[in-house]
Amino acid sequence: MDQANKPTYTLWQLILYFLRLGTFGFGGPVALVGYMHRDLVERRGWISESDYKEGLALAQIAPGPLAAQLGIYLGFVHFRLLGATVAGLAFVLPSFLMVVALGWAYVAFGGLTWMQSVFYGVGASVIGIMAISAHKLASKNLGRDKLLWGIFILLAAVTIITQSEIALLFIGAGVLVWVIRCKPRFGTSSMAVLLPTQLPNIALASATDTNTLIQIVLFFTKAGAFVFGSGLAIVPFLYSEVVTEHHWLSEKQFVDAVAVAMITPGPVVITTGFIGYLISGLPGAVLAAVGTFVPCYLATVIAAPYFKKYGKLPALIAFVDGITAAAIGAIAGSVVVIAQRSIVDMPTALLALATAALLWKFKKLPEPVIVIGAALVGIVVYPLLHH
Structure with a gap:
């Protein structure tokens, strides 16, 4: 972040860019990050290649949805705290308004056959999308590292068996890789380097208050502090608490909420706004979205100045x-x-398989096209089976 570098654009131009990206940016975090590079680095020359790369690296190592964090960082480059705040808001706001409307x-028309039919199809295709996304993330991030693959297999098994997320296992996995790779001598300053990454865990205090709105904000803050890289990482967290523990939503409603995230532009994590709305209306939606995005916003603006150093x-x-x-x-x-x-039946199984097969075969196929x-x-199919 070179301060001698005067921006060649205004704050308003940046806000308008992120409003547009948040409104029309389909394709998930990796696609959104690609659009930012194409538009801001290559075409407009607003952001330097080195600033972009630094922002991307920080977004990958700090908790929070990848694309939202990169947007916040790019706002920070020339306009510091104000730029980070308005870029993040402009990026998230359009998709938040869409999920609240949905x-x-x-809630108003959920009993209607056409709405049930839409989610019957979309819910099944989301499984295919998630399966391919998990495969992409694994091959990109784990490589041939046996230790990382061991952690991957263990966590997949624990999630399937317990049908829930155990947050401490995430921290444990991080510490295990650190200890094995870096062989730290305890008592040295090496642990001090890890302390900033522990900050989000302050939010792990379990929601014990009976007030649902307080529970919502505490829970979604905890979830937001643990989304690494892909917005899909939040799905298992949400499922275990929203469905299994608190019984805020039924399993079908939860799958529909994930489907909503897939059919709206902007960050996938915005599904939290939809879930919050189903639990407690507009206040629930606002608190869920705020809880999800505040950890990633704070992680970015606090870490940005130190990131060059550490x-x-x-x-x-x-x-x-x-x-x-x-x-x-x-x-x-x-x-x-x-x-x-x-x-739940043969058509949904075929839809999930067809989705995965299409995404496997056509790498550039936009996910919203499949969802539609x-x-x-x-x-077509749902009314025939449920008339």
Whole structure:
């Protein structure tokens, strides 16, 4: 972040860019990150290649949804705290408004056959999308590292068996990789480097207050502090608490919420707004979204100035590699858990398989196109099976 570098654009231009990206940016975190590089680095020259790479590296190692964090960091580059705040808000706001509108329609018209038909098809295709995403994340992040694959398999198995997330296993995985790779001498300053990464765990205090809104904000803050890299990492966390523990939503409603995240542009994590709406209306939606995004916002703006200094430290890289492997394992496990609920008959099984096959064969195929196709199939098939 070179301060001598005067921006060649105004704050308003940046806000308008992120509003547009948040409104029309389909394709999940990796696609959104690619659009930012294409638009801001290559075409407009607003951001330097080195600033972009630094932002991407920080977004990958800090907790929080990848694309939202990169957007916050790019806002920080020239306009510091104000830029980070408005870029993050402009990016998240359009998709938040969309999921709230969908939440209202879902609550108001959820009993209607056409709405059930749409989610029947989309819910099944989401399983295929999640399976391919888990595969992509695993091959990209785990490589040939046996230790990381071991963590991946263990977390996938634990998620399938317990049907829930055990947050401490994520931290444990990070510490294990750090200890094995860096062989730290305890009592040295090496542990001090890891302390900043422990900050999000303050939010782990379990929601014990009977007030649902307080529970919502505490829970979603905890979830937001543990989304590494892909927004899909939040799905297993949400499932275990929202469905299994608190019984806020039924399994079908939860799958529909994940489907909503897939059909709206912007960050996948915005599904928390939809879930919050189903639990407690508009206040629930606002608190869930705020809880999810505040940890990633704070992690980015607090870490940005220090990142140049510490970002390349092997201890930090090892810790994050361990947590990432655990998160991907949990995603893979949650695909199995959620599939048991979503795949209810032969058409849904075929839809899930067809989705996975299409994404496997056509790497560039946009996910929303598949989701819309699945919705159309649902509209045709569901009434025939449930007349």
